Amino acid sequence: MDTPIPILLISLLLSSLPLFSISSPHTLLRSSSLSVSDVLFSPNRVFSAGFHSVGVNAYCFSIWFTQPTSDGNLTVVWTSNRDKPINGKRSELSLLKSGNLILTDAAQFTVWSTNTKSISPLQLQLLNTGNLVLRNPSDSMNVWESFDSPTDTLLPNQPITRNSRLVSSRSHNNFSSGFYSLFFGDDNLLRLAFDGPEISSVYWPDPGVISWDEGRTSYNSSRIAAFNSSGYFRSSDDFEFKASDYGIGAWRILKMDVDGNVRLYSLDEGKRIWSVSWQAMSQPCKIHGVCGPNALCNYDYPGEKDGRRCSCLPG
Numbered sequence: 612m613d614t615p616i617p618i619l620l621i622s623l624l625l626s627s628l629p630l631f632s633i634s635s636p637h638t639l640l641r642s643s644s645l646s647v648s649d650v651l652f653s654p655n656r657v658f659s660a661g662f663h664s665v666g667v668n669a670y671c672f673s674i675w676f677t678q679p680t681s682d683g684n685l686t687v688v689w690t691s692n693r694d695k696p697i698n699g700k701r702s703e704l705s706l707l708k709s710g711n712l713i714l715t716d717a718a719q720f721t722v723w724s725t726n727t728k729s730i731s732p733l734q735l736q737l738l739n740t741g742n743l744v745l746r747n748p749s750d751s752m753n754v755w756e757s758f759d760s761p762t763d764t765l766l767p768n769q770p771i772t773r774n775s776r777l778v779s780s781r782s783h784n785n786f787s788s789g790f791y792s793l794f795f796g797d798d799n800l801l802r803l804a805f806d807g808p809e810i811s812s813v814y815w816p817d818p819g820v821i822s823w824d825e826g827r828t829s830y831n832s833s834r835i836a837a838f839n840s841s842g843y844f845r846s847s848d849d850f851e852f853k854a855s856d857y858g859i860g861a862w863r864i865l866k867m868d869v870d871g872n873v874r875l876y877s878l879d880e881g882k883r884i885w886s887v888s889w890q891a892m893s894q895p896c897k898i899h900g901v902c903g904p905n906a907l908c909n910y911d912y913p914g915e916k917d918g919r920r921c922s923c924l925p926g
Contacts, residue, residue, distance in 0.1 A: 639735035644705040651737045652677065657862070658741045662699070663687055665786050669696035672704050672714055672723070674743055674757060676862070681883040687786075688741055688764045688864060689757045692723040694787045706735055710754065712745055725755040741766045763789075765837070765865040771795070773834035777867035790900060791871040795834040800827055801846045803873060803891060805899035814871075814899045815891055826850065838865060842875065842888060854888035863888070871898035 636652050639645060647670060650661035656677055663673035663685065674689040691714060698717040706712050710729030713721045727733075731747045733754060738744060743757040758769045763777050771777065776794035780786045796802045796813070800822055803815035812818075816825045827848045836846035842854025842863055854863065854875055862878040864885075875889040892898055896908035902921035909920050 637736055639704075639706050641706055641710075641732040641734070642708050644703040646703055647699045651735070651743075653737045653739045653741065655739045657739065658688075658737055660737045660743055662702070662704075663690070664699075665696050668699050670699050670702065671696055671786065674737070674741060676878075678883065680885065686864070686885065688766055689743070690762045690786065693762055693780075695722045697722055706733065706745075710745075712755065727754050729754055740768065742769070763867045767840045767863060768837055770835050770837040771801075777865075777873070779867045779869050779871070782869055789869055791867060791869075791898075793867050793873050795836075795848075798822075798829045799832050799834055800829055800848045801836055801850055803871070803898075805871060807900050809904075810900075812899045814897060817897075822848075838863070838875065842877070844875070844889075852889055856886075856888050870895065871901060 636650070637654055639651060645651070645661065647662040650659050652659055658674055659677045660674045661672070662670040663675060665671050671693055672691045673687050676686040676688070679685050697714065701717040701719075702715060704712070704714050710727050710731075710733050712725040712727065712735060714723040716722055725745060727745060729747065731749060733745050734748050735743065735745050740758075744753045745755040746753045758766075759775065761769065761771065761775055761777055763779050765771060765777065771793065773795050776792050779789035779791040781789040790805055790807050792804055792806065794802060794804070800816070802813050804811065804813045816822065816827060822829055827850055829848065831847045831849075833847045836844065836848075836850070838844035838854075840863070841859050842857045842861075843851070844853075844865070845851045852875075854877060856877050862880070863875060865873065865875050867873050871892070872895060873891045874887050876885040877888045878885055895901065902908045906921045906923055909922060
């Protein structure tokens with residue numbers, strides 16, 4: 612019996628669509644691509660991965676909390692090409708047959724890549740943890756994962772190691788790499804540093820204080836730190852803390868902020884507001900580079916807004 616024309620046309624149309632269009636919204640298959648209008652979701656829909664706008668027709672492939680905050684902004688937790696934004700037209704994230712995941716711009720130049728290879732077909736999946744993984748579905752082994760290369764934010768159970776660091780954004784409106792970082796130094800201590808155009812310096816823990824007096828040890832070379840879903844942070848140098856709202860229930864992020872302080876934030880899901888539940892520096896004027904080379908840092912007077920204030924040197 613001959614196939615009816617309408618059914619034949621539908622079959623031909625479906626066969627011509629890209630694989631992503633007829634696959635799960637949580638998975639990108641081999642030989643498929645994501646364009647600026649496409650989004651991957653975690654199964655619990657808490658996280659999204661796609662092209663985040665960072666300017667006029669400028670995008671970075673990123674991961675963010677799906678629900679915006681009360682001010683309408685998205686909380687971005689990872690970015691692949693923060694220092695090389697791409698054009699929105701004809702730019703793609705593609706999972707090649709070779710197993711390499713590449714981000715190409717409108718001119719088809721590769722601006723970012725996982726540099727992975729695999730004979731077996733791989734899949735790109737966004738997990739409920741916010742971890743974007745490139746894995747072999749036959750054995751569930753991860754070939755690459757975003758948790759191994761953080762930008763300025765850690766999610767629960769995402770480690771910072773000897774091979775990774777958190778680097779602040781340049782400003783609240785400029786998401787490129789900034790001047791502040793959280794990392795493990797050569798002495799195995801977790802540290803904060805300012806790396807400016809002219810000088811570099813470590814300022815946390817206080818370099819003038821012996822590590823033992825800060826409760827730190829440099830005799831553990833494993834160099835790994837992370838916090839769990841309850842808000843407990845532990846580092847291999849014996850540094851530890853608990854969130855002020857310690858306990859299960861709230862989403863939390865640890866962020867290297869643009870002002871040089873590292874903070875743990877907790878999400879009030881009802882109000883959609885992130886609140887500080889811990890911070891490394893209680894005296895922000897001790898953060899290096901906060902006011903530039905020719906300015907003086909002062910704390911606000913009682914009754915005024917919290918924080919620091921920069922003013923020009925007299926004379």
